[in-house]
Amino acid sequence: MKHTESELVDIKNSISEMWNLVQSQFEKAKTALLNSDEDLARVVISTEKRVNAFELKIDSDCENYIALFSPVAIDLRLVLSMIKINKTLERIGDFADGIARFVLESDEHGSHLELLKEIDVETMLVAVETMLEKTLQAITTENTAQAGMVFSIDNSIDTLYAEAIKKLAGHVVTNPNDALYVLHLMTVLRKIERAGDHCNNIMEEIVFYLDAKVLKHQKK
Amino acid sequence: MKLEAKNVNFFYGDFHALKDINMKIESNTVTAFIGPSGCGKSTFLRLFNRMNDLIADTHLDGECMLGDTNIYDKSISVDELRKTVGMVFQKPNPFPKSIFENVAYGLRINGERSKSVIEDTVETSLRQAALWEEVKDKLKKSAYALSGGQQQRLCIARALAVNPSVILMDEPASALDPISTSKIEELIFELKNHYTVVIVTHNMQQAARVSDKTGFFMLGELIEYDDTKKIFLNPEKEQTQNYITGRFG
Numbered sequence: 140m141k142h143t144e145s146e147l148v149d150i151k152n153s154i155s156e157m158w159n160l161v162q163s164q165f166e167k168a169k170t171a172l173l174n175s176d177e178d179l180a181r182v183v184i185s186t187e188k189r190v191n192a193f194e195l196k197i198d199s200d201c202e203n204y205i206a207l208f209s210p211v212a213i214d215l216r217l218v219l220s221m222i223k224i225n226k227t228l229e230r231i232g233d234f235a236d237g238i239a240r241f242v243l244e245s246d247e248h249g250s251h252l253e254l255l256k257e258i259d260v261e262t263m264l265v266a267v268e269t270m271l272e273k274t275l276q277a278i279t280t281e282n283t284a285q286a287g288m289v290f291s292i293d294n295s296i297d298t299l300y301a302e303a304i305k306k307l308a309g310h311v312v313t314n315p316n317d318a319l320y321v322l323h324l325m326t327v328l329r330k331i332e333r334a335g336d337h338c339n340n341i342m343e344e345i346v347f348y349l350d351a352k353v354l355k356h357q358k359k
Numbered sequence: 360m361k362l363e364a365k366n367v368n369f370f371y372g373d374f375h376a377l378k379d380i381n382m383k384i385e386s387n388t389v390t391a392f393i394g395p396s397g398c399g400k401s402t403f404l405r406l407f408n409r410m411n412d413l414i415a416d417t418h419l420d421g422e423c424m425l426g427d428t429n430i431y432d433k434s435i436s437v438d439e440l441r442k443t444v445g446m447v448f449q450k451p452n453p454f455p456k457s458i459f460e461n462v463a464y465g466l467r468i469n470g471e472r473s474k475s476v477i478e479d480t481v482e483t484s485l486r487q488a489a490l491w492e493e494v495k496d497k498l499k500k501s502a503y504a505l506s507g508g509q510q511q512r513l514c515i516a517r518a519l520a521v522n523p524s525v526i527l528m529d530e531p532a533s534a535l536d537p538i539s540t541s542k543i544e545e546l547i548f549e550l551k552n553h554y555t556v557v558i559v560t561h562n563m564q565q566a567a568r569v570s571d572k573t574g575f576f577m578l579g580e581l582i583e584y585d586d587t588k589k590i591f592l593n594p595e596k597e598q599t600q601n602y603i604t605g606r607f608g
């Protein structure tokens with residue numbers, strides 16, 4: 140392999156590592172939330188720094204690659220999409236951190252594991268994890284066949300989100316003392332829903348890189 | 360430090376071609392010199408194996424070091440120096456001999472008699488120059504039967520055969536087609552594992568692709584010398600930026 144190509148392989152490998160790190164963060168945040176596991180939440184929060192550092196490293200690798208190798212065609216699309224995916228993964232990492240922080244804060248309001256079950260937050264979280272997995276597969280196998288599936292998972296998260304909000308509104312009416320907790324929980328749901336959107340964007344970037352189709356702002 | 364220029368000034372007659380150049384080049388790196396035509400890149404490069412000595416009415420001030428030795432010291436044998444500091448030119452210049460004899464030439468000049476040593480060295484050098492596979496079945500054919508890109512790799516093999524530690528290259532790929540160019544570039548990148556390579560190129564992207572450090576020259580001055588990444592991403596000097604972005608002049 141030429142050294143210019145191996146530079147690109149290095150960037151791709153770094154992105155996969157970043158992906159694994161963010162997946163692990165998200166998985167831990169999920170488990171911490173569903174079990175009110177504060178120790179695990181603290182692990183997520185302390186690992187967040189690594190995610191940020193990794194993002195900066197990949198960013199600067201991409202900048203150097205463009206500066207030194209003037210990529211064109213598929214190589215250019217690859218680096219451009221890597222830059223965007225990198226940023227997006229970092230945001231998903233932020234959400235994992237936010238969920239972990241919620242686990243520590245919600246302690247003050249007592250545990251509400253029943254409520255979390257009722258609004259089915261686990262299904263939403265698992266859906267995001269699936270999206271992270273499918274998008275990573277798409278880029279490592281250079282195959283966009285699963286793009287449609289990823290987009291439809293995002294739609295199902297949106298539906299779950301809307302239903303959860305309704306249930307929470309009902310819960311507040313009958314349990315006004317939980318109002319503060321529910322308002323905080325809302326921000327967590329919002330983060331999960333946004334994480335789904337971000338995975339959608341990542342899938343679009345992969346399609347742009349592999350098939351050179353721009354899906355953004357198209358009706359899906 | 361492999362090579363070092365200390366306060367180098369160089370004159371062709373009255374013409375002040377290099378002005379106060381200071382530069383340190385580390386072992387096992389590729390250093391590229393870029394800059395507009397006539398800025399002194401080749402003149403500077405040639406100082407390191409005393410090729411400018413051949414030009415009448417020239418004058419050097421300052422020091423050019425190879426390791427700890429000043430290569431312009433009286434005790435230095437220019438022939439020995441050129442074995443240690445090999446050179447590859449813009450136009451491939453094989454001798455009108457066979458492929459094998461082109462590479463063996465330097466060894467024979469050095470008095471090497473052993474057939475097996477010569478054969479081994481020829482093979483190793485051709486392998487290092489990424490040419491062996493293409494020529495191993497026709498070593499007795501004339502070097503002129505090779506393509507331009509192959510001839511250039513042959514010249515690189517010839518330079519490697521006498522076991523240099525530094526290789527100077529003056530626009531080694533500028534007379535070649537893109538595919539041969541890319542082969543030469545890949546070769547340069549490999550060579551730095553064993554040699555210190557200094558390359559003059561008018562192709563900025565080539566400098567970016569193959570080098571660790573880049574020196575930008577203008578009108579006989581070294582304007583900026585830094586990590587290639589730095590030069591191409593965020594150069595210190597406006598002149599460098601103007602040149603590499605094509606806004607020059």
Ligand SMILES: Nc1ncnc2c1ncn2[C@@H]1O[C@H](COP(=O)(O)OP(=O)(O)O)[C@@H](O)[C@H]1O
Pocket residue numbers: 371374376394395396397398399400401402403414
């Ligand atoms: N043999 C020579 N005699 C006189 N002037 C020369 C000679 N060689 C080069 N020069 C002059 O020195 C300057 C630098 O030349 P050179 O080192 O070949 O530049 P570059 O390699 O950057 O194009 C130019 O102005 C050139 O005209």
Ligand SMILES: [Mg+2]
Pocket residue numbers: 400401402529559
């Ligand atoms: Mg020149």
